[in-house]
Amino acid sequence: MSLKRTIENVGIDLSETIHKNLDAFAKHLMKWNRIHNLTGAKTRTAIDTQILDSIWPLTFLPERDSLLDIGTGAGFPGMVLAIALPETECTLCEPLRKRAAFLRFIARELGLKNVTVEAKRVEALEVRPYTLITSRAVTETPTLIDWSRPFVSEGTQMLFYKGEQVFEEIEGLDACGVELISRDKRNYLWIKEASKC
Numbered sequence: 001m002s003l004k005r006t007i008e009n010v011g012i013d014l015s016e017t018i019h020k021n022l023d024a025f026a027k028h029l030m031k032w033n034r035i036h037n038l039t040g041a042k043t044r045t046a047i048d049t050q051i052l053d054s055i056w057p058l059t060f061l062p063e064r065d066s067l068l069d070i071g072t073g074a075g076f077p078g079m080v081l082a083i084a085l086p087e088t089e090c091t092l093c094e095p096l097r098k099r100a101a102f103l104r105f106i107a108r109e110l111g112l113k114n115v116t117v118e119a120k121r122v123e124a125l126e127v128r129p130y131t132l133i134t135s136r137a138v139t140e141t142p143t144l145i146d147w148s149r150p151f152v153s154e155g156t157q158m159l160f161y162k163g164e165q166v167f168e169e170i171e172g173l174d175a176c177g178v179e180l181i182s183r184d185k186r187n188y189l190w191i192k193e194a195s196k197c
């Protein structure tokens with residue numbers, strides 16, 4: 001099934017331009033990956049699976065003004081969300097030079113005006129508030145919350161893409177409005193009141 005049909009089938013409604021951009025992102029990633037080894041997802045099917053995993057939270061997430069993605073790697077979930085949410089100002093934080101170069105190439109090639117790529121560790125990022133902080137496969141939840149604290153203000157939410165280990169990691173987070181949303185082996189950890197963490 002095409003990526004567009006797969007996304008439509010889970011109830012996410014996107015414009016033709018966004019579908020075209022997601023397809024272009026996947027094609028460029030396939031090409032770059034052959035030379036630069038940016039991600040373990042080597043086939044188009046594997047890349048489409050990562051895109052769907054990244055975008056699936058749009059089935060429940062309200063729109064946000066600004067997004068910080070910590071450790072975007074080759075684009076998951078930050079670049080995928082940035083493509084799907086052109087009205088959201090997105091900062092993609094990725095210290096590894098070749099991955100950051102790829103993210104910048106995609107932003108330029110697709111004319112994404114809402115994307116800023118920061119080629120540094122999140123601990124070195126200029127402090128400012130974001131309304132949504134995301135991260136996938138970077139580190140455990142308590143460290144993500146610590147790293148995120150300087151970027152949290154009232155109303156900030158966090159969305160961490162986790163696996164089975166999330167159940168041990170969320171003990172003691174009751175005060176921050178935690179909701180866990182599961183899909184297959186993925187647990188989306190949605191922290192709705194990050195300022196209370």
Ligand SMILES: C[S@@+](CC[C@H](N)C(=O)[O-])C[C@H]1O[C@@H](n2cnc3c(N)ncnc32)[C@H](O)[C@@H]1O
Binds near residue numbers: 095121
């Ligand atoms: C396993 S990869 C995951 C990449 C992507 N999020 C994904 O799910 O495919 C972890 C990424 O986090 C980045 N990273 C590690 N420490 C970081 C830090 N302190 N600040 C920002 N990014 C970091 C690494 O450079 C790497 O690209």
